[in-house]
Amino acid sequence: MCNLPNDKNFKEHIGVMMQQNISITRITVKEILKLTQSYYQNPLTYEKIIELADLNDLEDSKMDKLSGGQKRRLSFALAIASNPDLLFLDEPTAGMDSQSRTKFWQTITDLKKQHKTVFVTSHYLEELETIADKIMILQNKSISFDGSIAQLRALEGESMIEFDSKLLPDLFKDMPEIIDFKKVGDHYKFTTKNAELIIGQLTPYLNAINNLKVQQNSLDSLFVNFNKEGATHE
Known part of the structure; x- marks a missing residue:
């Protein structure tokens, strides 16, 4: 400053x-x-x-x-x-x-x-x-968030992890950091707030995993989620 x-x-x-x-x-x-x-x-x-x-x-x-x-x-x-x-x-x-x-x-x-x-x-x-x-979010005429994007993502951020694998779902579905677990055919899709930890847990299986993709929530979606739950941050 x-x-x-x-x-x-x-x-x-x-x-x-x-x-x-x-x-x-x-x-x-x-x-x-x-x-x-x-x-x-x-x-x-x-x-x-x-x-x-x-x-x-x-x-x-x-x-x-x-x-x-x-x-x-x-x-x-x-x-x-x-x-x-x-x-x-x-x-x-x-x-x-x-x-x-x-x-x-x-x-x-x-x-x-x-x-x-x-x-x-x-x-x-x-x-x-x-x-x-730094990001500041103005809500109801007052600043309801003042911090870095990383801090906002820690509050509201969810990441999507996707990959293809013939491994059995029992290897993954009980990982504690997974919020939502989906499997269609050989395609897995996880939602988590701790993508780094999940990737670490997937490391032993990387030889059997293809098309691995990690996508963080955009700032726009973080802002929408924050507004929806604004009352909880007051």
Whole structure:
């Protein structure tokens, strides 16, 4: 977590990307970025802003002529213009195509490596699984969970283990960590909250097991389960 300087210029160290895009007629991407730069004492260079926001081909485009995804990238550029240490992003990838989203999250990863703190509000939960260090869940106007994805998975996470084998089901069905056991033909399917332990117990039989697959619950399903049982976490 970053420590903001205790002075009257602390706002220079904070960047905000609002959910709604700003759109001004008759002004280009380059002009609005240059104007925004002028508000700060130590902004990022113009070239760096353009690079980070992937706006190289749009510098001379008018703001109001940009597509939805392009406007999001411009909003991000405006948010990072001051070279902030603390960055707030509200639904940052809404309207972006798949390629732009991938580039955007790689940029966020690079900013984190520079010890910048980034708060993201998003309904695209699958995007946060590989980027988020901490997750906060807001329920009924209060934060009902504040921790890592691993901690959330420990509360609500169930993994699915599947494989094909001609081994008898008696070898597996009494494993204490299995929540749900299914066998159709030679195909086994286990549900468990401790996939690592189950895999360890399966190790002696691996020579007789084919097509082994372990799938953890997605962040989206973890969130749904948490909401369903929200009252138990209060």
